[in-house]
Amino acid sequence: MSIKTEIVKPKNLRIFEADEFERLLQGLQVAACMLTESHQVVDEASVLKRLRALTINGASDGNCCSCCGVGPFESRAQQTAHYKQHWHTHNLKRKLFGKAPLTLGQYNSRQDDSSVTGSDSETEDSATNPESDLFAAATRHCKAFFTNKKKQVFCIYRCILHHKKEELSTDGEGIAWVERCQRLTIPGFQRWAILMVSGGHFAGAIFSGGIAVVHKTFHSYVTRRGQGQAQISRDQHGNAPRSAGASLRRYNQAQFLEHIQEIISRWAEDLKGCSLVLYRAVGSTNQAALFGKNSPLSRDDLRVRALPFPTRKPTYKEVKRVHETVASIEVYDTMELFQKALIASTSKTTTKNNSETTVDRTKKTPKSSNKVIDRAKSRERVPRELPTQIMSSEDEGPCFIDSETPVGWIKTLSEQCTNGVISNSRKDLLHHSFGDSDSSQNEEKTELKKDHVKKKKKKKPDDNKQNKKISANVKKMWKMILDKELTSLETILEEFESNELEAACNTQDPTDGNTALHKAAIAAKPDMVTQLLVAGGDPCVRNHLLQTPYVAAHAHSRPAFRFFQASHPDKYNYNESQIPGPLTQEQFEQEKEKKAQQKRAKRQREKEKQAEKNKVNKFLQMTDHEKVKADVPKCFLCGTNLPKQPFQYNDYKFCTITCLQNHRNLRPLHKSA
Structure with missing residues (x-):
């Protein structure tokens, strides 16, 4: 039986919440599950003893398996066949989790047992050495785990503490981990940049604490519908399509890359002040947009790190969600709750894998047969009898007879032709070929329909009589x-x-x-x-x-x-x-008064508009010399209000350049020149 793990919901905290984060870091230490025993000074004899334990039967040519304890092999083919066995892969997985390998007999007995016994054995193994399981789960997790003086356990994403190339020691007390974690309290180290590129969408932002200082989104048509990245790969291999849509997509792809590189180069000074640059760009084309030739970003920069979790379509909303997720800290009150949550998360993945393998086995067993199926060949069609072709004297064309054709249907067809009623469907022929029972049933149905129609006709005058009363x-x-x-x-x-x-x-x-x-x-x-x-x-x-x-x-x-x-x-x-x-009557009066006020305000607005129109018409009727003397802030051509910096030539002022050009065209040639 599978053990049901309790779902533990931790408390969530953000790094940029300074007061609470500093309180959490009091008495900071690395969690015990991430630490191993410190290296001890060993002598030469113990090292040689360990080396001999890694080899089997003294074989020094590598013709044996140190994981399963099998060898030496007689041939290279036998060795490769062993590496392909499920027994070997199972032992490799056990070795990753710090478990002892199984012998072939133990593995076969484990396979012969039911799924219940298999799960029980696994739980027994994990129960025998829970510390090794916890250490394997913690060291392979995307988060680092710490404790404080209140014995609380909290988790922080590794990507904001160190780069993948940086190796922080997990031995001893973990001083390097503590220093990196305490460094996050400095305000300058909370300035992060998040960049995301995918499917013609770009979204980026620079955050200072919890506030987005700069952000930008951009979208372009770079993937044709239903084809994805297939056309880009075809362009790279020289088999480029020549359609109009492909050429448009190719042009947009180049413009998209240039636009993103332009945005990043514009942010060069801001990116230099960031302690972290987190990015999400899957594929060579998306990464070329961020790390191109003229880009200020480089993959070798230890500040540039990939996001450790999948994201959605790049939008500004998604960038803010990613920032909050990376900056979030999960806090557990006790170590027991943390261990339950960590083992539960790892057990979910293992149970999924085990269930998939058991389903595959159950599917394969009933289908296994001695017959070898060649998938390369097409399936053979079942041979069927062809209909026999005969010619009838009554019919003009050939007639085909098969197993579904009723007896004597050619005769009924000829009778229909003589009566002048011809039917092309086989259903009608089948109905005609049936016995008297079917014909009697059809007659009964037609009689019932007639009676139903008569009843309807009778009901109509009755209804009219009732309505007339x-x-x-x-x-x-x-x-x-x-x-x-x-x-x-x-x-x-x-x-x-x-x-x-x-x-x-x-x-x-x-x-x-x-x-x-x-x-x-x-x-x-x-x-x-x-x-x-x-x-x-x-x-x-x-x-x-x-x-x-x-x-x-x-x-x-x-x-x-x-x-x-x-x-x-x-x-x-x-x-x-x-x-x-x-x-009520009071509400009615209030609504009436409100509508009356709206009407009065509308009339007032219309009066003001009419007065403004009259002023504009009076201004437009004046000559240019009079308009200059009047010094009214209106366009000399259309009469609209002038902007702060009007367009003008000589002393004439205009609202737009088109009004200026039209005014010059309307004037006489010697004056416009």
């Missing part, structure tokens, strides 16, 4: 609503009984589907609308155009619906009625 009082009420002089329905509503009143108000007109409430709302009679709503007129009923009374209403009658909703909030389902919301 409208009482005289309802028609009278509709007539009173349409009358322009009447504004109340009290007389007609008193004639209805209490049971009939609601039904009469919601009766729909068969012509357009409008109820009495629709008609009153359309006729712009708000008093009638409130009377009908009180009497039981439903505001959710829709007409033939699927309009509720509020939607179909006139603008003057719409506030009546909102007033009624404010006074009777629970009487109807107002969500379906499409009424926007309740409205």
Whole structure:
């Protein structure tokens, strides 16, 4: 059974948060999992003893495997065959994690056991030597681990502490690690540059602490859709495509590289003051944009370091996310929580690899057979009988008969030809060739369809009869609503009984589907609308155009619906009625006043515009000599306001160079010259 590891969520801290970071560094030490025992002075005998242990059976020609303990081999082919075995690769992995190698018998017994026993054995091995597993996981991790006086464990990315070429000692007390970590508290060492290039996108920024001092993004069309980097590699190998799109992409690629190098050269002075230059550029073309001939950056510079984690498309948002991720510190309260999190992260990768290998084995076992399949050859087609071709006297062309062809279908085809009914589909021929049972079923279906059509035809006049049965009082009420002089329905509503009143108000007109409430709302009679709503007129009923009374209403009658909703909030389902919301009289007056103010302000703006137009027209009617004397800051040609530095020749001033040119062209030749 696989052991479930608890997910430990650490605290997050940023390096540029100075106060908290300095508190965290008090009593700083390198974590014990990253330190080994210091080198001891050994004599010559012990060294020779270790060298003899590395060789097997005294073989000095290298014809043996020191990892698995096998050899000497009889031939070179036997040696290479051993190196290709899964047993050898498994022992190499165990050696990386500081475990003892397995013999061939132990490896085979491990394979014969189930996946449960295999996982148990691995957990037993890890349980026997947890310190070596922890050391292997810590030294191969992309982060360095430290502790402080509070016994907290925190993780910092190695890329901001040292370059890959720099080897910081992990023996003894780790003084070099502590110095590099304490150096980050100096403000000058928190000035970092992050540059990202990928797929025609460039994004870069220089950060001072947590603030972006300079940033720039750029995008160009350098990859054709659905082809990726294939065309660039073809250009490099001499098989360059000659299409218009390829030439455009090639031109944009060159411009893209020049633009990025220009940006980096412009940032040369700022990049010199950076303690770190972190970059993400996969591929030779993307790296050529950053480390070209004229670029101030160099790969040999120890400040220039690659990002240790994958990133998304280069954008300014992504650059800020990368900066926060690199500057983040994970803090664990105790060493136990840290060990659980570290072992959990390493166990996830190993379980994934083991699961993939077990799935591959389970897939391969059922498919294994003695038959050898040659993948280079195409698969053989299953031989099928060709249809026999015959000529019929009744048909003009050849007829093909195979296993699916019904018996006697040529005869039915000839009968159809004689009757004048010809069908090209085989389905029709199959239907004709079936027995009486199928024909009887088809006849029953056609009869049912006819009966269904007859019933529909019968229903239509019944529906019309029901629609036509409208009482005289309802028609009278509709007539009173349409009358322009009447504004109340009290007389007609008193004639209805209490049971009939609601039904009469919601009766729909068969012509357009409008109820009495629709008609009153359309006729712009708000008093009638409130009377009908009180009497039981439903505001959710829709007409033939699927309009509720509020939607179909006139603008003057719409506030009546909102007033009624404010006074009777629970009487109807107002969500379906499409009424926007309740409205009181005070709110209505405020809205009315607000609209009136907006109208007054609009009129005032229009007056000011008209006055300005009159001034401009008066100025344009003046001669050039009068315009110079008037000294008004307006263009001598179009009359618009002049900028701070106007365009002018002689004493004439203009807003744009086009106005100046047009003015000179309009003047007489001797004056314009």
